[in-house]
Each structure stands twice: as structure tokens, then as C-alpha cells.
Amino acid sequence: MVLTLDDIDKNPELISTTDYFEGILINFRPLLLTDEKKLAQFLENLGSQTRKFSTRNGYDLNEARDLCFAINRYDKLRLVALINNxxxxxxxxxxLSIVDNEYKRFAEKYGIILNEVTDMRFGPCISDHYQNRHFGCWLFEKVKPMCKLMGKERLILWGGVFTHNKRAIRFYEKVGFRIFQDSYMNDGQYECLDGIYYLLQ
Structure with missing residues (x-):
């Protein structure tokens, strides 16, 4: 049985985990409607350097409300890591959707045929205090079985990664992404690199 967004919405525990990172209890679970204020605080506390590498519409309560409102309404799944919940x-x-320019770019540049059934876009954001502490790598290990439960075989970087975001590139390569070196310009006219991760290898 392949998990759907509806399955996850009805039973978030299906892909939720509770574990210790550096002695701190971390709950890693789907975003809930009741998380508005918690998510707003997270977004508001992101530093200028972290925001520089993001393409969010905002970093406030309105953005948090939009993300919570989108739960199980569109094609998005959002997971949050919390200290003591x-x-x-x-x-x-x-x-869970692949856009037309991604289909075209991956096929023409890399000879890779994307498929919405088996492929999913991925984008992480970690609070400034927990960057450079291997926290992202630790969370990514928990993501992989969830993706497989959803029938996914590959992850591609959502919007790619900015070529000047060297820290993020190192992270993606460390967890096993293949980062392509043929750059492209995104809609905001930033130079980006694509990346792909093979879940079944």
C-alpha cells in the first residue's frame, strides 16, 4: 500500500518519529493546522543569511497561515522538527508535482525522464542555531523511509540550489544527492544547480 497525502492527513503518526538529537527530544512530524504560531515564530527567527538563500513569500504569521491552510489541499507535504513538540x-x-520546465530541463540537460508517480521535489530549511551541527543529515535519514512509503524512488531539489550557496551544496552532496554542474537561471534570475537523490540505491 502506498501512502497518500490524505492518509497522512488523517493519521500523521504514520510518518512521525520521536528521537533524541544531542540529548534533545525531537518530534519530526507533518505540519498541523494548529502549528500556525509555532511556524510563524520559526520563520520570523530565520536570520538574514538563511533568508538570502530562500524564495519564500514572507517570514511572518501570514506565510505560516498560508502553509497550514495548504495542508492536504494541494500537492504539498510539509514536515516540521520540534523540540519537545x-x-x-x-x-x-x-x-508531489513536477513542473513543465523541470521535465524539459532534466530530459534535455541530463537525459533523465522525471515521473510524478515516482519522483518528488524536496526543499529543507533549518533554524540558524541548528545549522552546521549535522542536524539536517540526521533528519534526512528519517525522510528516506517516509518517501519510500509514499512510493517515491527519487527526490529532486525543489527550485534547485543557488550556485553561491556553497553550504547547502555541501549538505546535499553529503547526504547523497548528485549535484549537476550545468547551471540554469531560475524565474527570479538566480543561477542555480539541479540535484537528484536515488532513494533505492
Missing amino acids: ETIIALFEFS
Whole structure:
């Protein structure tokens, strides 16, 4: 049986985990409607450098409300990591849809035929305090079985990664993404690199 967004919405525990990172209890679970204020606080506390590498519409309560409102309404899945189920310190976002320019770019540049049934877009965001502490790598290990439960075989970087975001590139390569070196310009006219991760290898 392949998990759907509806399955996850009805039973978030299907892909929720509770574990210790550096002695701190971390709940890693789907975003809930009741997380508005917690998510707003997370977004508001992101530093200027972290925001510089993001393409969010905002970093406030309105943005948090939009993300919570979208739960099981569209093609998005968002997971949050919380300390003691109270303070959000990471947001992992997934999109189950592939856009036309991604189909075209992956086929023409890399000879890879994307498929919405088996492929999913991925974009992480971690609070400034938990960056450079291997926290993202630790969370990514928990993401992989969830993706497989949803029938996914590959992850591609959601919007790619900015070529000047060297820290993010190192993270993606460390967890096993293949980062392509043929750059492209995104809609905001930023130079980006694509990446792909093979879940079944």
C-alpha cells in the first residue's frame, strides 16, 4: 500500500518519529493546522543569511497561515522538527508535482525522464542555531523511509540550489544527492544547480 497525502492527513503518526538529537527530544512530524504560531515564530527567527538563500513569500504569521491552510489541499507535504513538540527548528517541504520546465530541463540537460508517480521535489530549511551541527543529515535519514512509503524512488531539489550557496551544496552532496554542474537561471534570475537523490540505491 502506498501512502497518500490524505492518509497522512488523517493519521500523521504514520510518518512521525520521536528521537533524541544531542540529548534533545525531537518530534519530526507533518505540519498541523494548529502549528500556525509555532511556524510563524520559526520563520520570523530565520536570520538574514538563511533568508538570502530562500524564495519564500514572507517570514511572518501570514506565510505560516498560508502553509497550514495548504495542508492536504494541494500537492504539498510539509514536515516540521520540534523540540519537545513545542518549538519548530526545521521545515522540510515536499511537492508531489513536477513542473513543465523541470521535465524539459532534466530530459534535455541530463537525459533523465522525471515521473510524478515516482519522483518528488524536496526543499529543507533549518533554524540558524541548528545549522552546521549535522542536524539536517540526521533528519534526512528519517525522510528516506517516509518517501519510500509514499512510493517515491527519487527526490529532486525543489527550485534547485543557488550556485553561491556553497553550504547547502555541501549538505546535499553529503547526504547523497548528485549535484549537476550545468547551471540554469531560475524565474527570479538566480543561477542555480539541479540535484537528484536515488532513494533505492
